[in-house]
Amino acid sequence: ILNVEQSPQSLHVQEGDSTNFTCSFPSSNFYALHWYRWETAKSPEALFVMTLNGDEKKKGRISATLNTKEGYSYLYIKGSQPEDSATYLCAFSDGGSQGNLIFGKGTKLSVKP
Protein backbone atom coordinates (compact mmCIF):
# COMPACT_ATOMS: atom_id res chain seq x y z
CA ILE A 1 0.00 0.00 0.00
CA LEU A 2 1.47 3.34 -1.05
CA ASN A 3 1.60 5.86 1.76
CA VAL A 4 2.20 9.61 1.65
CA GLU A 5 3.00 11.32 4.93
CA GLN A 6 2.90 15.05 5.60
CA SER A 7 4.26 16.89 8.59
CA PRO A 8 3.44 18.77 10.62
CA GLN A 9 -0.30 18.15 10.70
CA SER A 10 -0.93 21.80 11.57
CA LEU A 11 1.12 24.93 11.97
CA HIS A 12 0.42 28.34 13.50
CA VAL A 13 2.75 31.19 12.59
CA GLN A 14 2.82 34.96 12.81
CA GLU A 15 2.60 37.19 9.76
CA GLY A 16 6.07 37.64 8.34
CA ASP A 17 7.42 34.31 9.57
CA SER A 18 8.90 31.90 7.07
CA THR A 19 7.81 28.30 7.31
CA ASN A 20 8.23 24.93 5.70
CA PHE A 21 6.52 21.56 5.64
CA THR A 22 7.49 18.08 4.55
CA CYS A 23 5.96 15.47 2.29
CA SER A 24 7.37 11.91 2.42
CA PHE A 25 6.57 9.35 -0.24
CA PRO A 26 7.81 5.97 -1.50
CA SER A 27 11.14 6.44 -3.27
CA SER A 28 10.71 3.44 -5.55
CA ASN A 29 8.91 3.71 -8.89
CA PHE A 30 8.53 7.49 -8.53
CA TYR A 31 6.84 9.40 -11.34
CA ALA A 32 5.61 12.78 -10.08
CA LEU A 33 4.90 14.80 -6.95
CA HIS A 34 2.12 17.39 -6.85
CA TRP A 35 1.53 20.21 -4.36
CA TYR A 36 -1.92 21.78 -3.89
CA ARG A 37 -3.21 24.61 -1.73
CA TRP A 38 -6.77 24.27 -0.42
CA GLU A 39 -8.42 27.26 1.19
CA THR A 40 -11.61 26.71 3.14
CA ALA A 41 -14.75 26.72 0.96
CA LYS A 42 -12.66 27.02 -2.22
CA SER A 43 -11.29 24.61 -4.82
CA PRO A 44 -7.90 23.00 -4.26
CA GLU A 45 -5.41 24.99 -6.32
CA ALA A 46 -2.44 23.39 -8.05
CA LEU A 47 0.91 24.86 -6.98
CA PHE A 48 3.58 22.62 -8.49
CA VAL A 49 4.14 19.37 -10.35
CA MET A 50 7.64 18.03 -9.86
CA THR A 51 9.16 15.09 -11.66
CA LEU A 52 12.98 15.22 -11.51
CA ASN A 53 15.27 14.61 -8.56
CA GLY A 54 16.66 17.93 -7.42
CA ASP A 55 13.78 19.90 -8.95
CA GLU A 56 13.17 23.29 -7.42
CA LYS A 57 10.05 25.26 -8.28
CA LYS A 58 9.00 28.74 -7.22
CA LYS A 59 5.75 30.69 -7.36
CA GLY A 60 5.95 34.07 -5.68
CA ARG A 61 6.84 33.52 -2.04
CA ILE A 62 6.26 29.78 -2.24
CA SER A 63 8.90 27.32 -3.36
CA ALA A 64 9.35 23.56 -3.32
CA THR A 65 12.19 21.09 -3.59
CA LEU A 66 12.21 17.42 -4.48
CA ASN A 67 14.44 14.52 -3.48
CA THR A 68 13.26 11.35 -5.20
CA LYS A 69 16.15 9.18 -3.98
CA GLU A 70 15.19 9.61 -0.33
CA GLY A 71 11.50 10.20 -0.96
CA TYR A 72 10.73 13.67 0.31
CA SER A 73 9.68 17.13 -0.82
CA TYR A 74 9.77 20.39 1.09
CA LEU A 75 7.40 23.31 0.61
CA TYR A 76 8.67 26.70 1.80
CA ILE A 77 6.70 29.89 2.34
CA LYS A 78 8.76 33.05 2.79
CA GLY A 79 7.27 35.89 4.81
CA SER A 80 3.89 34.24 5.50
CA GLN A 81 0.78 36.37 5.02
CA PRO A 82 -2.73 35.76 6.40
CA GLU A 83 -3.90 34.90 2.89
CA ASP A 84 -1.48 31.95 2.92
CA SER A 85 -3.72 30.29 5.53
CA ALA A 86 -4.86 27.05 3.93
CA THR A 87 -4.31 23.31 3.91
CA TYR A 88 -1.34 22.29 1.79
CA LEU A 89 -1.68 18.86 0.20
CA CYS A 90 0.94 16.81 -1.55
CA ALA A 91 0.12 13.93 -3.87
CA PHE A 92 2.39 11.22 -5.25
CA SER A 93 2.03 9.21 -8.42
CA ASP A 94 4.08 6.17 -9.34
CA GLY A 95 4.75 4.55 -12.67
CA GLY A 96 1.81 2.19 -12.31
CA SER A 97 -0.69 1.51 -15.03
CA GLN A 98 -3.17 4.13 -13.88
CA GLY A 99 -0.78 6.59 -12.31
CA ASN A 100 -3.42 7.80 -9.91
CA LEU A 101 -2.57 10.40 -7.29
CA ILE A 102 -2.13 9.29 -3.69
CA PHE A 103 -2.69 12.25 -1.37
CA GLY A 104 -1.26 12.95 2.06
CA LYS A 105 -3.49 14.22 4.85
CA GLY A 106 -2.23 17.75 4.42
CA THR A 107 -0.63 20.43 6.57
CA LYS A 108 -3.04 23.06 7.85
CA LEU A 109 -1.33 26.46 8.04
CA SER A 110 -2.77 29.37 10.03
CA VAL A 111 -1.07 32.75 9.72
CA LYS A 112 -1.99 35.31 12.37
CA PRO A 113 -1.82 39.01 11.47
Add this chain to the structure above:
Amino acid sequence: EAGVAQSPRYKIIEKRQSVAFWCNPISGHATLYWYQQILGQGPKLLIQFQNNGVVDDSQLPKDRFSAERLKGVDSTLKIQPAKLEDSAVYLCASSLSRVGRKETQYFGPGTRLLVL
Protein backbone atom coordinates in the same frame (compact mmCIF):
# COMPACT_ATOMS: atom_id res chain seq x y z
CA GLU B 1 -11.36 29.93 -18.57
CA ALA B 2 -14.19 28.55 -16.46
CA GLY B 3 -13.16 26.13 -13.75
CA VAL B 4 -14.67 22.84 -12.67
CA ALA B 5 -18.24 23.33 -11.47
CA GLN B 6 -19.93 21.20 -8.86
CA SER B 7 -23.38 21.19 -7.30
CA PRO B 8 -24.78 21.20 -4.78
CA ARG B 9 -22.16 22.76 -2.51
CA TYR B 10 -23.73 21.36 0.65
CA LYS B 11 -26.11 18.50 1.32
CA ILE B 12 -27.56 17.09 4.52
CA ILE B 13 -29.46 13.80 4.37
CA GLU B 14 -30.49 11.03 6.69
CA LYS B 15 -28.92 7.60 6.52
CA ARG B 16 -30.48 5.25 4.00
CA GLN B 17 -31.52 8.17 1.79
CA SER B 18 -30.13 8.68 -1.70
CA VAL B 19 -28.08 11.60 -2.95
CA ALA B 20 -26.54 12.68 -6.24
CA PHE B 21 -23.74 15.09 -7.04
CA TRP B 22 -23.07 16.79 -10.36
CA CYS B 23 -19.82 17.87 -11.96
CA ASN B 24 -19.06 19.87 -15.09
CA PRO B 25 -15.35 19.68 -15.96
CA ILE B 26 -13.24 22.24 -17.77
CA SER B 27 -14.18 22.34 -21.45
CA GLY B 28 -12.01 20.03 -23.52
CA HIS B 29 -10.70 17.99 -20.58
CA ALA B 30 -10.85 14.32 -21.43
CA THR B 31 -10.26 12.91 -17.97
CA LEU B 32 -12.58 13.33 -15.00
CA TYR B 33 -12.03 12.17 -11.43
CA TRP B 34 -14.22 11.85 -8.34
CA TYR B 35 -12.50 11.95 -4.95
CA GLN B 36 -13.82 11.44 -1.44
CA GLN B 37 -12.18 13.42 1.36
CA ILE B 38 -13.16 12.32 4.86
CA LEU B 39 -12.36 14.78 7.64
CA GLY B 40 -8.73 14.42 8.70
CA GLN B 41 -7.78 12.36 5.64
CA GLY B 42 -6.39 13.18 2.23
CA PRO B 43 -8.61 12.95 -0.85
CA LYS B 44 -9.09 9.37 -2.04
CA LEU B 45 -9.85 8.55 -5.66
CA LEU B 46 -13.23 6.89 -6.17
CA ILE B 47 -13.44 6.72 -9.95
CA GLN B 48 -11.62 7.99 -13.03
CA PHE B 49 -13.21 8.48 -16.46
CA GLN B 50 -11.45 8.88 -19.78
CA ASN B 51 -14.05 10.55 -21.99
CA ASN B 52 -17.16 8.51 -21.13
CA GLY B 53 -15.36 5.27 -20.26
CA VAL B 54 -14.30 4.13 -16.79
CA VAL B 55 -10.51 3.85 -16.40
CA ASP B 56 -10.33 2.98 -12.70
CA ASP B 57 -13.12 2.35 -10.20
CA SER B 58 -11.23 -0.02 -7.93
CA GLN B 59 -11.92 2.06 -4.82
CA LEU B 60 -15.58 2.78 -5.53
CA PRO B 61 -17.94 0.96 -3.10
CA LYS B 62 -20.07 -0.42 -5.87
CA ASP B 63 -22.77 -1.79 -3.62
CA ARG B 64 -23.93 1.77 -2.91
CA PHE B 65 -21.96 4.18 -5.13
CA SER B 66 -22.43 4.65 -8.85
CA ALA B 67 -21.13 7.18 -11.32
CA GLU B 68 -21.60 7.98 -14.95
CA ARG B 69 -20.24 10.43 -17.47
CA LEU B 70 -22.69 10.86 -20.28
CA LYS B 71 -21.34 12.05 -23.63
CA GLY B 72 -17.90 12.39 -22.08
CA VAL B 73 -18.65 15.76 -20.47
CA ASP B 74 -20.73 16.14 -17.28
CA SER B 75 -20.70 13.50 -14.60
CA THR B 76 -22.92 12.46 -11.73
CA LEU B 77 -21.98 10.50 -8.62
CA LYS B 78 -24.78 8.79 -6.71
CA ILE B 79 -24.95 7.20 -3.29
CA GLN B 80 -27.84 4.86 -2.60
CA PRO B 81 -28.41 4.23 0.27
CA ALA B 82 -26.16 6.57 2.25
CA LYS B 83 -24.40 5.53 5.44
CA LEU B 84 -23.06 7.68 8.26
CA GLU B 85 -19.49 7.00 7.13
CA ASP B 86 -20.23 8.58 3.75
CA SER B 87 -20.09 12.03 5.37
CA ALA B 88 -17.26 13.71 3.49
CA VAL B 89 -16.34 16.26 0.88
CA TYR B 90 -16.78 14.92 -2.65
CA LEU B 91 -14.36 16.55 -5.05
CA CYS B 92 -14.50 16.45 -8.81
CA ALA B 93 -11.37 17.13 -10.86
CA SER B 94 -10.48 17.13 -14.53
CA SER B 95 -7.31 17.02 -16.59
CA LEU B 96 -6.58 17.55 -20.23
CA SER B 97 -5.52 14.04 -21.16
CA ARG B 98 -5.25 10.56 -19.75
CA VAL B 99 -1.64 10.93 -18.66
CA GLY B 100 -2.63 12.10 -15.22
CA ARG B 101 0.50 11.16 -13.44
CA LYS B 102 2.34 14.41 -14.04
CA GLU B 103 -0.46 16.44 -15.50
CA THR B 104 -2.21 18.97 -13.32
CA GLN B 105 -5.66 18.02 -12.11
CA TYR B 106 -8.03 20.96 -11.72
CA PHE B 107 -10.49 20.66 -8.87
CA GLY B 108 -13.97 21.93 -8.26
CA PRO B 109 -15.02 23.41 -4.89
CA GLY B 110 -16.50 20.11 -3.71
CA THR B 111 -19.81 19.02 -2.25
CA ARG B 112 -19.90 18.74 1.53
CA LEU B 113 -22.17 15.84 2.49
CA LEU B 114 -23.41 15.24 6.00
CA VAL B 115 -25.30 12.01 6.69
CA LEU B 116 -27.33 12.02 9.91
